[in-house]
Amino acid sequence: MAELATGETFPALLEINARLRGSRPAIREKDLGIWQTWTWRQVRDEVRVMASGLAALGLARGDKVVIIGDNRPQLYWAMVAAQALGAVPVPVYQDAAASEMQFVLDHAEARFAVVEDQEQVDKLLEIRPRCPRLEAIVYRDPRGLRHYTQPFLHSLAAIDAMGREHQKEHPEFYDEEAGKAKGSDAAIILYTSGTTGQPKGVVLSFDNIVKIARMSAELEGLSEKDETLSYLPMAWVGDNMFSLGQTYVTGFCINCPESSATVMQDLREIGPTYFFAPPPIFQNILTQVLIRIEDASWIKRRLFHYFMKVARRVGSDILTKKPVPVGQRFLYWLGNLLVFGPLKNTLGFSRMRLVYTAGEAIGPDIFNFFRSIGVPMKQLYGQTEATVFVTVQPNDQVRLDTVGVPCPGVELKLDQTGEVLYRSPGVFKEYYKNPQATAETKTADGWVHTGDAGILDRDGHLKIVDRAKDVGRLENGALFAPKYLENKLKFFPAIKEAVTFGADREFATAMISINLEAVGSWAEKRNLAYTSYSELAQKPEVYDLIKAAVEQVNRDIAQDKDLAGSQIKRFLLLHKELDADDGELTRTRKVRRRFVAEKYADIIAALYGGKDSVHVEAKVSFEDGRSGTLKADLKIADAAVSEAQAPRALAA
Amino acid sequence: MSEAHRRRIGDVVLKVDNISLRFGGVRAITGVSFEIRKGEIFSIIGPNGAGKTSMLNVINGFYHPQEGTITWKGMPRKQMRPHEAAATGIARTFQNVALFKGMSTLDNLMTGRLLKQKGNFITDALYWGPAQREDIRQREVVEKIIDFLEIQAIRKVPVGRLPYGLQKRVELGRALAMEPELLLLDEPMAGMNVEEKEDMSRFILDVNDEFGTTIALIEHDMGVVMDISDRVVVLDYGRKIAEGTPDVVRANPDVIKAYLGVSH
Structure with missing residues (x-):
């Protein structure tokens, strides 16, 4: 395996990489239709010039520099150039509105900004009167900025020219400054989006990023031969880990897409070996594949469906090198030749050997599809405050419903409420200028509260079940994680939304709204006539369909000793879909739990009251703004509860 | 303004x-x-x-x-x-889009460069030496326009498959290619x-x-x-x-x- 670089800070690592693999590609960007490459030596020279230019502009130790734009080599260099001078880069989400940027600029006390183009310059000019500390704005792309005459605007080309001048006058300057950086210094401040209240600035040190990068590179065997696509926002901790931390430690090459619209094409052209994407991206890819297959000629369609059946049967086992019968192995080989191979090639997945997904629960369809065609996808669990890595699934223990085991060097524990706590070399320094929040999140001995509730299964795998504040207990003390149950229910195509109840109750119940499209076409195939959503939902056949799903979920969670007590005993199907217009969902389609509990208090009482049905009269808002009343009798059904899993010795 | x-x-x-x-x-x-x-x-x-x-x-x-x-x-x-x-x-675009529908965006734009292209029959036929250099020079001009009009994602898509608004943009690009x-x-x-x-x-x-x-x-x-x-x-x-x-x-x-x- 190729050597990992051993420096403590990014400027130091850059020098080492320039020496160790100076002529290897460090970063590429597609420009004018061609992938332009910079070697490690070239990157070092660029960073030196840029740092000198920024110094000439007045950037000094301790200053903050906001970085705003798509993933561009120059913006990555600007981060390291700032670090070399002892300044701290603060990347900001490029699609943030000017007012959101204002908070970050103000809070971070940024003196300088390095941005991509006119769009970002315009936003900064808008908020500049309210950000008096902002002294200079440097832009990469001069397009459309010709007539901007503000003296504090500088093109990156001009800064580089200043830098070369500065280098001539002060040849020792860069090395002296860069040499002062220590591993414990603040390397970067990342503002977390913050669903409640103002964003918090997470301060990470060089030690945080570099140690975690080195740990993860060793864990996954990353080396200079790997390639990745840097397409996720620079302001997100993940991109800092993948496109800065790991590339500076291992020396692998990162690739910047031509534009956000071309990411899928760029992915195909680069064919990365290492890739990260949150579940919605994989979902999009899968949907597009399925749509295009439906449009393909019948012979391709038949081949695809036939071999996908083979893949679902044995693909995952072949990926993890488990024994598979020779006949099946041969069929899979044939399928790879005819279907999976070309498909992976079209998607740019041919060379993938490490694929991470994280951020939310991934649907079994998506997960199984990619794994079965030989994409080695696995899940990790991380946080900005942990410098990404908390747990990762080992290659031979990839599962759908866990996020893996703690990474080397990471200690993990659950407190009495079920909240996940961890301690690791990646634990952040502090929230910038917010000691109170720091103290609330990080204990004196370095443990960090994640705010997530989890359970550890028999093999030591962590399962994230819900946000800790939403998790409750049944009357008998069993753990009740509503979102975990609801996610499991929603993975069934027939179920659109589900709301579960159980905290401080005798048992768990669920209110389910069916998916009209999926259940409608299911009903059509069975010649079930219906006139409306509410009528379809009350068909006994549909109740049976959903009952099977609920019982499947019960069987699944019965495997889990902590959750087995919260199996769903009774459920009903709602007469309407939960709707943001009725206030039941947020605009991002999250259930507003408290509101729903109040609005449907009658139904909940009936679920626990032992009745067979409940009469509802509900106000509904129609799309044209009128509202009306809907009357219906909703049946309540019982679901069978599975026995909690027998001890392991018997099961095996 | x-x-x-x-x-x-x-x-x-x-x-x-x-x-x-x-x-x-x-x-x-x-x-x-x-x-x-x-x-x-x-x-x-x-x-x-x-x-x-x-x-x-x-x-x-x-x-x-x-x-x-x-x-x-x-x-x-x-x-x-x-x-x-x-x-x-003098370059122009048309009220009804007049592109080569079966050709890609890139190729349509390259046709806008025909008048600016230098070459001779022999080297062009062999695509050798000066002809190749000339082609690269023309492509660079076209790529700058693609970048300018933000149509990188449709570079290789046949224009007949593009929505109308994008076809109009490609047509503008072809006119621009004539500088x-x-x-x-x-x-x-x-x-x-x-x-x-x-x-x-x-x-x-x-x-x-x-x-x-x-x-x-x-x-x-x-x-x-x-x-x-x-x-x-x-x-x-x-x-x-x-x-x-x-x-x-x-x-x-x-x-x-x-x-x-x-x-x-």
């Missing part, structure tokens, strides 16, 4: 002097005169059948007027062929939705700003015309009824009459 922009408008580059165009007994254009100055965005507006497209066709030499002269870059002329117009720096001094746009925003219109307006302003290209355009959408034009000429039944800045034209009673009709 900014002051900086106004200051860049130079001398007259195209002078249309007393042009009349007849098709048999039909008078398409009668005695129309106006001047287009270097670096400006000049709009020709008017109700249906006012002679706007005919006027563009006269300017780029597709129609030959029976009377009047056109002075292009100081050279007065009565007749000019479209290819001569193209060779001397024209005068760009004629025939209803660049016809049939577009609001967002596509906004995009196109921005590109027209950017082209004018970035390359200093003089632009003459025909457009129905009055809002767009008034927003982006430096000067406007109004035609009605083949005659010029008004000329001036958008504000002046908007206030002109004849224009209001031509557009809204008049109660008797």
